Amino acid sequence: MARDLIRILGLWPARRGWLLAGVVAAICSTLAGLALLVLAGRVIAGAVVAGQAGAALLTGIGLAALVWLRPVMLFRPVARYLDRLVTHEATFRxxxxMRVWFFRRLAERLPAGLGLREAGDLLGRLVADVESLDGLYLRVIVPAASSLAVVVAMALVIGAADPGLAALLALPLVAALLLPLVLAPAAARAGQDAARAQGALRSAVVDPLTGLEDTLAANGEGRAAARVTAAGAALSAAQRALARRSALGGASGALLVQAALLGSLAWALGAGQDGLAAGLMAVFLAIAAAEALGLMPRAGTSLAAASAGARRLFEAADAPAPVAEPARPVAAPAGHAIRLAGVGFAWAPDRPAVFDNLDLDVPEGARIALLGPSGAGKSTLAALLLKFAAPQAGRITLGGVDIADLPAAELRRRVAWLTQDARLFDDSIAANLRLAAPEASEAELWKALDRAQVGDLVRGLPEGLETQCGEGGLRFSGGQARRLALARTLLSPAPVLILDEPAAGLDADTERAFLQTLDEATAGRSVILILHHLTGVERPSRILRLVGGRAIPAAG
Structure with a gap:
């Protein structure tokens, strides 16, 4: 548990200033509240000892305390406001x-998409598990620092008057301060159960909704609902167990703080005239400590939840990347001819080989049509060329350089991929296009749209480039969406284009028109055209078929 939480703190170096400022602000706020009651206690203790308020107020200690009361009263709300402002700002940053770090780690480990990963569970890790980490700072580190400052300040103030009373007051408060560490291990197990149950519930909800048409067509909504119900019940049980741990911590902490208060009160009542003032001061300090230390026992639950969230994040983030970055990357080559020599590849050791001694040459400017039925390895070839996967045998070169020695980012600047199900995101047309070229000007966007023969359509829209595409590009027809995706691919300066079933899902006439556009728009670049069949408008320089894991020449 400790190792995961320390690692989380190590991921926040850029926010160290904000985090430290939040702790300082919280300590100042807490000590201001303590000082307020110390001063009030001095005035009242002086009045009690003197036997009359008027005399006490005119004596040195009582008068000094009264003078300091007003500025401390004014400072206290300001400090409290800064405490909340700075600690929450530090947490949000x-x-x-953390979310950006986790997203980047997932992108490195899932370059070809979610695959067999559960989307709902990953969503839970990105949202809920990251949010659970706010407890590490807001409900553990900040209260612990404030509580420690309170205990030290109280020990100094009361210790100067009566060391025995200071010990009586400090011991139960120190126990309350350490209580989260005692309760955390058991709470951590409950927190991990709750985090897993929450991920299971998200998966149970998201998975059938993602394929809602199939769920309804198979009359599977009842089974899906039963799965959600079972996952919800499991989550409720795990959360109840965690809540019981939290309640136990809260009750234990309250008892310890009350023990300090009652001990101080008993001391004050039995101390006589000489110890009465110190006893009353201790009572006021115990009251002041209750606010800060009262939060600490529940910090054990927050610590457990943060630990469970961190563990789930690292489980996904530390999964091995399918293709490791080269330890010593080489310089990018000048050319962009592609060659596959003796490539062998299988997606898993227990699955049949997709390629067996595959040889393929794509010279600069060539236009290769790669044909084959589903499962022949056409899309797998694209994944290998973009380093979404690595061959187990043979080598792939770009411009004569083994792509294993090239950074993935550099390779993907040279090779662009129009995927079979290229997605338009729920954003503007301009934002969708700039995925391929973030710095592209509007003129460049229009040029790409015109080359994809969809510029006139976009010009006719009331909001033009700022038109929202809708989730999955639902704002447009299938043919229009494919042309917009093609425009995005064309916007990339990559000299090599992989077009994976670019006309998938289109009717025959729309398919021919789109492929005709494709032939004209990709002139001058190397093109690997992945297709089930040819329509006659593609005009490739070579036609190959994938058969038995190898590429063989085909007549058409």
Whole structure:
């Protein structure tokens, strides 16, 4: 548990200033509240000892305390406001960095998409598990620092007057401060159960909704609902167990704080005239400590939840990347001819080989049509060329350089991929296009749209480039969406284009028109055209078929 939480803190170096400022602000706020009651206690203790308020207020200690009361009263709400402002700002910034870090780790480990991963569970890790980490700072580190400052300040103030009373007051408060560490291991197990149950519930909800048409067509909504119900019941049980741990911590902490208060009160009542003032001061300090230390026992539950969230994040983030970056990357080649020599590949050791001694040459400017039925390995070839996977045998070169020695980012600047199910995101047309070229000007966007023969359509829309595409590009027809995706691919300066079933899902007439556009728009680049069949408008320079894991020449 400790190792995961320390690693989380190590991921926030850019926010160290904010995090430290939040702790300082919280300590100042807590000590201001403590000082307020110390001063009030001095005034009241002086009045009690003197036997009359008027005399006490005119004596040195009582008068000094009264003078300081007003500025401390004014400072206290300001410090409290800064405490909340800075600690929450620090938390929001740190969690934002965490989400970006986790997304990048997932992108490295899932370059070909979610695959067999459960989308709902990953969504839970990205949202709920990251959010659970706010408890590490807001409900553990900040209260612990404030509580420690309170205990030290109380020990100094009361210790100067009566060391025995200081010990009586400090011991139960120190126990309350350490209580989260005692309760955390058991709470951590409950927190991990709750985190897993929450991920299972998200998967149970998201999975059938993702394929809702299939679920309804198979009359599977009842089974899906039963799965959601079972996952919800499991989550409720796990959360109840965690809540019981939290309640136990809260009750234990309250008892310890009350023990400090009652001990101080008993001391004050039995101390006599000489110890009465110190006893009353201790009572006021115990009251002041209750606010800060009262939060600490529940910090054990927050610590457990943060630990469980961190463990789930690292489980996904530390999965081995399918293709490791080269330890010593080489310089990018000048040319972009592609060659596959003796390539062998299988997606898993227990699955049949997709390629067996595959040889393929794609000279610069060539236009290769690669044909084959589903499962022949056409899309697998694209994944290998983009380093979404690595061959187990043979080598792939770009411009004579083994792509294993090239950074993935550099390779993907040279090779662009129009995937079979190229997605338009729920954003503007301009934002969708700029995925391929973030710095592209509007003129460049229009040029790409015109080359994809969809510029006139976009010009006719009321909002033009700022038109929202809708989720999955639902704002447009299938043919229009494919042309917009093609425009995005053409916007890339990559000299090599892989077009994976570019006309998938289109009717025959729309398919021919789109492929005709494709032939004209990709002139001057090397093109690997992955198809089930040829329509006659593609005009490739070579036609190959994938058969038995090898590429053989075909007549058409």
């Amino acid at each position: 740190a969690l934002a960095d």
